[in-house]
Amino acid sequence: xxxxxxxxxxxxxxxxxxxxxxxxxxxxxxxxxxxxxxxxxxxxxxxxxxxxxxxxxxxxxxxxxxxxxxxxxxxxxxxxxxxxxxxxxxxxxxxxxxxxxxxxxxxxxxxxxxxxxxxxxxxxxxxxxxxxxxxxxxxxxxxxxxxxxxxxxxxxxxxxxxxxxxxxxxxxxxxxxxxxxxxxxxxxxxxxxxxxxxxxxxxxxxxxxxxxxxxxxxxxxxxxxxxxxxxxxxxxxxxxxxxxxxxxxxxxxxxxxxxxxxxxxxxxxxxxxxxxxxxxxxxxxxxxxxxxxxxxxxxxxxxxxxxxxxxxxxxxxxxxxxxxxxxxxxxxxxxxxxxxxxxxxxxxxxxxxxxxxxxxxxxxxxxxxx
Amino acid sequence: xxxxxxxxxxxxxxxxxxxxxxxxxxxxxxxxxxxxxxxxxxxxxxxxxxxxxxxxxxxxxxxxxxxxxxxxxxxxxxxxxxxxxxxxxxxxxxxxxxxxxxxxxxxxxxxxxxxxxxxxxxxxxxxxxxxxxxxxxxxxxxxxxxxxxxxxxxxxxxxxxxxxxxxxxxxxxxxxxxxxxxxxxxxxxxxxxxxxxxxxxxxxxxxxxxxxxxxxxxxxxxxxxxxxxxxxxxxxxxxxxxxxxxxxxxxxxxxxxxxxxxxxxxxxxxxxxxxxxxxxxxxxxxxxxxxxxxxxxxxxxxxxxxxxxxxxxxxxxxxxxxxxxxxxxxxxxxxxxxxxxxxxxxxxxxxxxxxxxxxxxxxxxxxxxxxxxxx
Numbered sequence: 214x215x216x217x218x219x220x221x222x223x224x225x226x227x228x229x230x231x232x233x234x235x236x237x238x239x240x241x242x243x244x245x246x247x248x249x250x251x252x253x254x255x256x257x258x259x260x261x262x263x264x265x266x267x268x269x270x271x272x273x274x275x276x277x278x279x280x281x282x283x284x285x286x287x288x289x290x291x292x293x294x295x296x297x298x299x300x301x302x303x304x305x306x307x308x309x310x311x312x313x314x315x316x317x318x319x320x321x322x323x324x325x326x327x328x329x330x331x332x333x334x335x336x337x338x339x340x341x342x343x344x345x346x347x348x349x350x351x352x353x354x355x356x357x358x359x360x361x362x363x364x365x366x367x368x369x370x371x372x373x374x375x376x377x378x379x380x381x382x383x384x385x386x387x388x389x390x391x392x393x394x395x396x397x398x399x400x401x402x403x404x405x406x407x408x409x410x411x412x413x414x415x416x417x418x419x420x421x422x423x424x425x426x427x428x429x430x431x432x433x434x435x436x437x438x439x440x441x442x443x444x445x446x447x448x449x450x451x452x453x454x455x456x457x458x459x460x461x462x463x464x465x466x467x468x469x470x471x472x473x474x475x476x477x478x479x480x481x482x483x484x485x486x487x488x489x490x491x492x493x494x495x496x497x498x499x500x501x502x503x504x505x506x507x508x509x510x511x512x513x514x515x516x517x518x519x520x521x522x523x524x525x526x527x528x529x530x531x532x533x534x535x536x537x538x539x540x541x542x543x544x545x546x547x548x549x550x551x552x553x554x555x556x557x558x559x560x561x562x563x564x565x566x567x568x569x570x571x572x573x574x575x576x577x578x579x580x581x582x583x
Numbered sequence: 584x585x586x587x588x589x590x591x592x593x594x595x596x597x598x599x600x601x602x603x604x605x606x607x608x609x610x611x612x613x614x615x616x617x618x619x620x621x622x623x624x625x626x627x628x629x630x631x632x633x634x635x636x637x638x639x640x641x642x643x644x645x646x647x648x649x650x651x652x653x654x655x656x657x658x659x660x661x662x663x664x665x666x667x668x669x670x671x672x673x674x675x676x677x678x679x680x681x682x683x684x685x686x687x688x689x690x691x692x693x694x695x696x697x698x699x700x701x702x703x704x705x706x707x708x709x710x711x712x713x714x715x716x717x718x719x720x721x722x723x724x725x726x727x728x729x730x731x732x733x734x735x736x737x738x739x740x741x742x743x744x745x746x747x748x749x750x751x752x753x754x755x756x757x758x759x760x761x762x763x764x765x766x767x768x769x770x771x772x773x774x775x776x777x778x779x780x781x782x783x784x785x786x787x788x789x790x791x792x793x794x795x796x797x798x799x800x801x802x803x804x805x806x807x808x809x810x811x812x813x814x815x816x817x818x819x820x821x822x823x824x825x826x827x828x829x830x831x832x833x834x835x836x837x838x839x840x841x842x843x844x845x846x847x848x849x850x851x852x853x854x855x856x857x858x859x860x861x862x863x864x865x866x867x868x869x870x871x872x873x874x875x876x877x878x879x880x881x882x883x884x885x886x887x888x889x890x891x892x893x894x895x896x897x898x899x900x901x902x903x904x905x906x907x908x909x910x911x912x913x914x915x916x917x918x919x920x921x922x923x924x925x926x927x928x929x930x931x932x933x934x935x936x937x938x939x940x941x942x943x944x945x946x947x948x949x950x951x952x953x954x955x956x957x958x
Contacts, residue, residue: 279740332929332932332933336933336935336936337935338932338933338935339932341674341740342883342932343932343933345676345876345879345928345932346925346928346929346932346933348876349876349879349880349921349924349925349928350922350925350926350929352873352876352921352925353918353920353921353922353923353924353925354921354922354925356916356918356921357916357918357919357921357922359918360916360918361626361915361916361918361919364916365626365627365914365915365916366626366627366628366914367627492872496744496747496748499741499744499745502741503741503745506741548756550752550753550755550756553752554748554749554752554753557745557746557748557749557752558745558749560741560745561731561737561741561742561745561746564731564735564737564738564741564742565731565735565737566735566736566737567735
């Protein structure tokens, strides 16, 4: 991650946060706005950073993955479906059902990853087309099953969509409990402490996403397995010569990538809201891909890029609270659509290479033939 | 009759290559249909009744045929858009956005131009203008991506996807705001109806099939002619198959990339324009969702050949059109069609699977359709 890109990321985040603070100041204290923006940013960046990690494992081993979107969509569906089946059909308690939803999501992500691996590694299908197949298949399969299983003939649910057992609980970090005695009777101090606490109170997938970024960084750059994965993605022939099994390494990486995309999918229906609707991922798989490219195929770089996209989404969410106090000179911000365009335009600017060139793994997208 | 496969006679060569070109897609469709039948049986449906419904609903009557042609029209244009880009080595995932934008802008010209001028416009001027503006909108949207690809190397796959979302967000804003139908009873995000002078005349009274279908066939012919009989087509194909060789041969690669994307977007925009002028007479939010991915599947199924695209479009159109009848007969959801289409695409893309199942030898050549991030 070079300095220029880091500076750009910092600048964008400051501008996005600054806009909300500037507008909302008249209603709420800046510290509350900043911490609330931060909390939203971390939450909405979760599927993006997980998706980017999914792409990272695939592409570092030499398999381009534009099917992240489809993997996310199908695992969002199957995770949600799994939770519903566990709870309503098999009668497991709520907690078990919800957590098994995460498991089913990751499993279906892995299967989708495996499909991409079979297509692109064994059958040497053009990898971008393989990814497109995954995307189209996911839309068709989730749309079909969503209707067939709930409204079809012989459905166990008899024509209605039952309530999902719910979402994962927020993990409370006792910052307020520890530090509030230090504040004494100062209300301002207490407000600062509780606001900061809100940033740290995240849900399990959001927390694991951050941990996984650093784990991935360690695995890719500091372990023998990571070195081999990179070798396979940069120069498979050389890797093969020294006895690394290129096909096996690629299969493993793409399947791991699928599991990570599955976790990203679980975020939507198991962690964020307990419902599914067709096409709910709405392009976030593609934005993860952009984050990966902007982060120059490194976990930490991709994560910071995901945070930028998260921040622009957080801006949109937080601005809703201050719609009535948007000053006339910033009236265009009232159109939530204008703000909604930020991630897409940002992605395109990043791809031009103005903010630093990116270098993909040398063998990314090339099927390996002995 | 005995066919000597080693013979070099030109007529047999053509026959054989035509057979080769058709065989794999045909077997891919067959395999997808069988697999689809198994899926139907698994969800306790009757596969034979389902397929009977599909065929009856798409080809069983004059009305069914007309409706299949109606569905096929935008598919042919959008499929040609993706296929043309493939020939130039570019993957246009943005047909959806270009199509929708084309539809919105031709709707705008269709309903607003008479108001702006304060008088009626003759059909001979208004209708072509409406279509041209739609084409221009699609072309402009794709040209941006072509320009970025040529001059900055920004990969067209990501950029067309981003342009899709920008287009859809913008259209949602326009249809809910400045371009919304002002009819007091209207609650839908849609434009007003276009003027009569911007509407395509019907071919047969009482059927929805319109001249756009005929135009689509003509344009397919034109695309074939451009690709195979003109210098521009040669340049597009050369840049597509080997940009380095194209450069050394003195072809302006950057210019060709931009032209290819522009033509591709123009075709997609035309699909949208004809949906407005020939069928719906307005643009409504969400009508174009899914066309982009369908177009990719069609281009791949048709092996990027204009004739193949026309046939694949008719197949996809028949499936979409027959789906309602299938649902009526079997109570299976319409979405089953998407699964079938994904399976067809899967087997067309992974022709190695088909070759393996049916023991067909590969000719050993690999057609490059797209390039990785580095290219």
